Amino acid sequence: MPPTPTPAPIPAPTAAPTPTARAYAHLWADTRVVFGRCLRATLRSKTNMFFGMLQPLLFLALFGPLLTSLDLGVNGSSWQTLVPGVLVQLALLGGSYVGLGLLMDRNLGIIDRMRVTPVSPLALLLGRTLRDVAQLFVQSVLLVLLGLAFGLRAPLAGVLLGLAFVAVLSGALAALSHGLAMRVRTPPEFAAIANTAVMPLMLLAGLLLPMSLAPGWLDAVSHAVPFRYTVEAVREVFRGHYTSGTVALGAAVTLGLAALCLFAATRLFGRARH
Amino acid sequence: MSTTSTTPPALRVRDLTHTYAATSGPVHAVRGIDLTVPRGEILGFLGPNGAGKTTTLLMLTTLLRPSGGEVHVAGHDLRRDPAAVRARIGYVAQAGGLDPACGVREELVTQARLHRMPKAAASARAEELAHDLGISALMDRPTAALSGGQRRRLEIALGLVNHPEVLFLDEPTTGLDPGSRAELWDLVRRIRTDHGTTVFLTTHYLDEADALADRIVVIDEGRIIAEGSPAALKAQHAPGPSGTLQDAFLVLTGRGPAQEPVAI
Numbered sequence: 001m002p003p004t005p006t007p008a009p010i011p012a013p014t015a016a017p018t019p020t021a022r023a024y025a026h027l028w029a030d031t032r033v034v035f036g037r038c039l040r041a042t043l044r045s046k047t048n049m050f051f052g053m054l055q056p057l058l059f060l061a062l063f064g065p066l067l068t069s070l071d072l073g074v075n076g077s078s079w080q081t082l083v084p085g086v087l088v089q090l091a092l093l094g095g096s097y098v099g100l101g102l103l104m105d106r107n108l109g110i111i112d113r114m115r116v117t118p119v120s121p122l123a124l125l126l127g128r129t130l131r132d133v134a135q136l137f138v139q140s141v142l143l144v145l146l147g148l149a150f151g152l153r154a155p156l157a158g159v160l161l162g163l164a165f166v167a168v169l170s171g172a173l174a175a176l177s178h179g180l181a182m183r184v185r186t187p188p189e190f191a192a193i194a195n196t197a198v199m200p201l202m203l204l205a206g207l208l209l210p211m212s213l214a215p216g217w218l219d220a221v222s223h224a225v226p227f228r229y230t231v232e233a234v235r236e237v238f239r240g241h242y243t244s245g246t247v248a249l250g251a252a253v254t255l256g257l258a259a260l261c262l263f264a265a266t267r268l269f270g271r272a273r274h
Numbered sequence: 275m276s277t278t279s280t281t282p283p284a285l286r287v288r289d290l291t292h293t294y295a296a297t298s299g300p301v302h303a304v305r306g307i308d309l310t311v312p313r314g315e316i317l318g319f320l321g322p323n324g325a326g327k328t329t330t331l332l333m334l335t336t337l338l339r340p341s342g343g344e345v346h347v348a349g350h351d352l353r354r355d356p357a358a359v360r361a362r363i364g365y366v367a368q369a370g371g372l373d374p375a376c377g378v379r380e381e382l383v384t385q386a387r388l389h390r391m392p393k394a395a396a397s398a399r400a401e402e403l404a405h406d407l408g409i410s411a412l413m414d415r416p417t418a419a420l421s422g423g424q425r426r427r428l429e430i431a432l433g434l435v436n437h438p439e440v441l442f443l444d445e446p447t448t449g450l451d452p453g454s455r456a457e458l459w460d461l462v463r464r465i466r467t468d469h470g471t472t473v474f475l476t477t478h479y480l481d482e483a484d485a486l487a488d489r490i491v492v493i494d495e496g497r498i499i500a501e502g503s504p505a506a507l508k509a510q511h512a513p514g515p516s517g518t519l520q521d522a523f524l525v526l527t528g529r530g531p532a533q534e535p536v537a538i
Binding site (some may be wrong): 108 | 333357360361363365367372373374375384385387388390432
């Protein structure tokens with residue numbers, strides 16, 4: 001026979017339908033909690049930080065010197081062309097694979113555990129994505145500093161603006177990567193999809209060498225890849241040009257892509273199920 | 275929402291179904307479950323693998339949208355107000371949900387923060403739970419350093435952070451040694467006695483259901499095929515002086531009780 005004890009006192013944080021302002025306040029507070037947890041996890045695994053930027057770093061160190069005496073068909077030094085490319089490559093590679101971490105957390109039951117709290121799926125997504133942006137931002141700064149050591153010269157305002165472009169792009173890709181990770185089951189499945197998407201996009205965006213070197217057909221195809229506009233805008237601001245059409249187009253495409261990725265990721269996150 | 279003075283039951287489930295699309299056509303994983311769980315009851319939810327236990331549990335904990343039917347948890351409609359339901363339940367999945375690199379204290383505090391407790395209250399709640407569940411000495415260890423029984427205690431502590439009215443435990447003693455199982459049974463009983471918490475637990479172990487549950491619900495092929503107290507089920511389906519719950523289970527489902535043998 002079940003005993004009939006008195007019911008426990010009810011904590012009533014979100015009993016009534018909350019007005020919009022309250023919902024936003026919750027979203028902000030919840031996102032901060034998730035961000036904090038994720039950031040502490042990142043800081044615990046110090047090796048991640050280094051290995052995440054190893055590949056772009058190698059391109060800078062071992063590939064960059066090959067370009068210094070070549071005519072790339074663009075204004076400015078080869079470092080002003082390569083460093084922005086490597087930064088966008090970092091956002092693309094780093095951002096696309098962050099979903100693997102989420103997938104592992106999912107398989108450990110961590111995500112389900114957090115979904116059975118009043119916290120919204122959007123806060124779980126944003127908290128993680130902002131952590132990824134923070135990590136990629138720090139890596140980007142280190143890459144720029146290394147670039148300076150190699151011979152990059154660029155105005156501070158241009159560098160800061162370029163880093164802002166890269167931050168928005170990494171946020172977009174990280175969010176999308178998390179969305180994908182909510183819909184696949186295993187890391188190999190995730191890696192297969194991410195690899196298939198990232199490799200051609202990276203080559204077509206003209207990250208390592210500018211598309212000014214490409215034959216007509218390749219240049220035409222690369223216009224369909226949004227990252228091309230981002231990297232060209234970053235190269236432009238690294239040369240100290242802030243008001244050109246290239247920069248405006250790059251900003252529009254990058255922000256548009258971010259909005260689209262965030263929207264898609266939110267949908268994937270909200271509906272996702274085992 | 276009801277405004278009558280009678281407290282709603284911990285769980286009221288009406289014609290709950292779940293159907294999903296597979297390449298071979300629709301699969302009816304849950305085919306209409308009706309269930310009322312009074313407050314303070316320990317309910318054992320039994321069934322062979324693939325019977326729909328986990329699917330039902332995922333729906334009751336808001337993780338999976340039901341295809342049909344109605345669920346009220348402590349009076350709150352699962353579809354219309356899932357956030358209110360989440361604020362009132364605790365869920366301990368079989369996977370557990372611990373980050374191996376994360377510290378015990380951090381897990382507890384973060385979970386309390388996710389339930390929107392202010393920082394100081396979250397820290398206090400973490401200490402209180404750790405003390406209650408006998409893991410105070412482990413607060414600064416990473417969860418990977420805990421034994422199986424200690425991990426389970428921490429996972430249950432995480433499920434209790436928000437003073438839930440209903441605690442869902444998915445196969446809570448799977449993989450534990452006999453000593454830890456006995457401790458966990460005591461813990462579940464104590465949670466109910468001290469806080470009046472309703473406990474909804476799935477299990478493969480018939481002796482566990484027998485020892486712990488006030489009432490047992492057996493499901494198979496997405497439907498409830500029997501329910502009653504352990505004694506009533508034995509009397510009805512496995513009569514005789516040596517009849518066990520396992521005999522009753524075998525009669526009811528026409529097969530063995532899942533893949534694992536009954537642990538001693």
